[in-house]
Amino acid sequence: MAKKIVKTKKNLVKATPQFNAKMSAAADKKQKVLEKPVYFEETIIKCACGAEHKVGSTRKDIKVEICSACHPFFTGNQKFIDTAGQVDKFTARMKKFEAFKAKKLTKKPVKAVAKKAVVKKN
DSSP states (O other): OOOOOOOOHHHHHHTSHHHHHHHHHHHHHHSOOOOOOOOEEEEEEEETTSOEEEEEESSSEEEESOOTTTOHHHHOOOOOOOGGGHHHHHHHHHHHHHHHHHHHHHSOOOOOOOOOOOOOOO
16 A cells, blocks of 8 residues: 655645745855865976976966876886985984994993892701
8 A cells, every 4th residue: 555645734835935945045044155266277287307297276386206207107117216315314223223232232241249148047
């Protein structure tokens, strides 16, 4: 058996076009009106390798470290990327650690304090 839809006054009021228009106007007031960002037709993307690409963007100038002209995936050449000298920092830490280790081994050992022998009396 099909369910009967009971038409009540409440249901009929919600279905009217006036009610729907009223609700949509209230929803519009709740939403914030945001400004659209400025769009630049000729944004220049500058790569660290010197390549420049012109595209459209909301930013005026963009600087990148790697682009399609110098990325190993596109060029087929292997390239090591040392971000902020991480390899140099690591080798410096290793040298410092080796010096500390060598200094520790050459240091004179601390003399052990002799403990007095305790004699038990019967």
